[in-house]
Amino acid sequence: MSLPIYLIGARGCGKTTVGLALSQALAYAFSDTDYFLQQTTQQTVAEIVAAEGWEGFRRRETQALMAVTAPSTVIATGGGMVLAEENRRFMREHGRVVYLKADPEVLASRLEAYPEEDQRPTLTGRPIADEMVEVLAQRDRLYQQAAHHVINAMQTPEQVVQTLLQTLSLARAS
Ligand SMILES: Nc1ncnc2c1ncn2[C@@H]1O[C@H](COP(=O)(O)OP(=O)(O)OP(=O)(O)O)[C@@H](O)[C@H]1O
Ligand SMILES: O=C(O)C1=C[C@@H](O)[C@@H](O)[C@H](O)C1
Numbered sequence: 001m002s003l004p005i006y007l008i009g010a011r012g013c014g015k016t017t018v019g020l021a022l023s024q025a026l027a028y029a030f031s032d033t034d035y036f037l038q039q040t041t042q043q044t045v046a047e048i049v050a051a052e053g054w055e056g057f058r059r060r061e062t063q064a065l066m067a068v069t070a071p072s073t074v075i076a077t078g079g080g081m082v083l084a085e086e087n088r089r090f091m092r093e094h095g096r097v098v099y100l101k102a103d104p105e106v107l108a109s110r111l112e113a114y115p116e117e118d119q120r121p122t123l124t125g126r127p128i129a130d131e132m133v134e135v136l137a138q139r140d141r142l143y144q145q146a147a148h149h150v151i152n153a154m155q156t157p158e159q160v161v162q163t164l165l166q167t168l169s170l171a172r173a174s
């Protein structure tokens with residue numbers, strides 16, 4: 001059995017989209033911490049945050065990360081998973097961690113096209129483009145710190161999957 005692969009990065013970088021395709025290419029299982037939370041609570045992110053605040057959501061997110069961790073699994077994490085040092089350490093110790101990195105303008109244009117506000121309630125109260133700049137300014141360092149590999153996520157999903165496959169097999173060989 002192989003170590004889990006954790007995909008990290010900001011909202012819209014493609015963790016869910018690319019993660020599912022990568023799992024199929026590797027014949028791995030696929031889990032998504034946001035989806036896991038939605039299924040286990042029967043609530044959207046927006047509903048959890050309204051009831052328990054972001055603090056409550058973050059607590060649940062840490063539990064979700066541990067619950068979905070399993071061998072031969074691609075795990076799409078929530079965009080804020082790296083905020084807790086505990087989560088960064090857990091992922092690095094239990095698997096391979098890949099940061100899907102993209103510029104804020106690219107992320108904002110993807111999210112403006114498909115906001116999915118139930119799953120992505122505002123983090124700052126500011127327009128998406130401004131929020132993305134602010135969030136990346138705060139988190140880029142944390143994504144870099146947590147990651148074993150950094151991948152350019154501003155390619156088509158198919159290209160991102162190919163880059164991931166190459167990067168992960170090179171990593172295994174070295
Ligand atoms: N490489 C890509 N090129 C173009 N569009 C993409 C790419 N990856 C994802 N998208 C699109 O961007 C949107 C967000 O993608 P996705 O839900 O996979 O992001 P995410 O990283 O899982 O975000 P979140 O942190 O909110 O869960 C979707 O509409 C998806 O189709
Ligand atoms: O970037 C974030 O903080 C978030 C990203 C989403 O995946 C969800 O986990 C939630 O909307 C929070």
Ligand SMILES: [Mg+2]
Pocket residue numbers: 015016017032034076077078
């Ligand atoms: Mg996602």
